[in-house]
Amino acid sequence: MNAVIHILQTQSGGIMEALGQHISISLISLFIAALIAIPLAIILMTHKKTAEVILQITSILQTIPSLALLGILIPFVGIGTIPSVIALVIYAVMPIFQNTYSGLTTIDPNLEEAAEAFGLSRTKKLLKFQIPLAMPMIISGIRIAMVMIIGTATLAALIGAGGLGTYILLGIETNNNALLLIGAVLSAILTLIFSFLIKIISRLSLKKIGILVTTMIVLFGGYAGYRSIARPDVNITIAGKMGGEPEILINMYKDLIEQDHPNMKVSLKPNFGGTSFLYKALQTGSVDIYPEFTGTVLQTLVKNKQQIGHDPEKTYLLAQKLLKEQAQMTYLQPMEYQNGYDLAVKKSFAKKYNLKTISDLVKIEGQLHAGFDPDFYQQPAGFPGVKKSYNLDIASVKTMEPSIRYKAIANDKVNLVDGYTTDPEIKEYNLVVLKDDKNYFPPYQGAPLMTEKFATKYPEIKKTLNKLSGKISATDMQKMNYLVTVKHEKASKVAHEYLVSHNLLK
CATH class of the missing domain: 3.40.190.120 (Osmoprotection protein (prox); domain 2)
Known part of the structure; x- marks a missing residue:
């Protein structure tokens, strides 16, 4: 519990941001799923065969594992929030559609006849009679979908969409039960809060529910519009892989860029995911820069027919050359330490x-x-x-x-x-x-990676980030990793102190 309290004290900003991301992804997914499923069930309530086909399709989609579904979506829509929302909507449609359809089609036939006897039009019959009677079933479907969405949304962290899954994955990766507990408990609390709110909403009239939904759309739309207008002239997005070390590096990049170029605003995406996700994000323009290692480039990112040598400089030059030729990427000068x-x-x-x-x-x-x-x-x-x-x-x-x-x-x-x-x-x-006295392991030096298009557009950023070339020893990085991962100090603080102490930052 001491570790949990310490993390809550030192990383409260990051936790609140992850919580906000999780809520945002969950609400958007739930809203879209309900917007698809409820009208579809209303349309098909008199078309039994078509409704059964739709139910079969949605049931089949639910059997696809979440990670597999995310992997299928990435080539088409990239990484980040969009594929996460699409996957969550696919999972949430089935319970909402099934419950809405069942609620609408299991109304007592005698009541149906009574409504017709009163001469209600189809629209009035739907709004005044059928939907109110089916509402308990509809709300039950929405609640089931909501629980499913909040639980599955933790996987969004794997493809750079953030959320509470970031802390769960970090906890698993670093064997840190405190981080794991924070992510899991907050997800559970979020489920309980959402469930309570849905219960309250279920007591409202259709008119009040419509006003509430309209208000939420206006608020979300207004906030998105404000964010797009309020963006600075130049906004640079820098991402890092899972763990403390990449977060330290991207905070260094941010501090150096914002010091040298006050007109530029840097947005950080720590714990963005694995190598393949980050590289894809760089190719699609979802991020502008991320730190990558020479050995990883030659073994994973490019086609390399040459044997990887043990000379750090030759390894870097080969990685730089192949990235430029095969992917039109610019690979800046590496730091001193090797993370091999x-x-x-x-x-x-x-x-x-x-x-x-x-x-x-x-x-x-x-x-x-x-x-x-x-x-x-x-x-x-x-x-x-x-x-x-x-x-x-x-x-x-x-x-x-x-x-x-x-x-x-x-x-x-x-x-x-x-x-x-x-x-x-x-x-x-x-x-x-133990010293690798036969120099078996290939060099793994880290350096900023970006597209040639970005590097050509902002040559001044290349000059700024190259200040880290040849800097940061293995001992330095090991100490900084220790402070962030074990002592739970903020990566931004540790990065800033290093840059100041080495006269790279005022």
């Missing part, structure tokens, strides 16, 4: 067996019990390559999630783990990174 793979042991274990390099592991390979990330264990560039290059035959290997492996070595469940050279857990758990 490493192998680590506890300091006491290293001292006991005099371990300094990966080669030193060979002499005690029969006593090694490793905990590796599944990707590292399987990828040719990971453990299979290390095993072959160092002729290393480890006694046993267990695969586990990245954050869990550090807990495992801290609790002596394993004595060797893989990781990244700037992981804050190295400092937190007092680990020793």
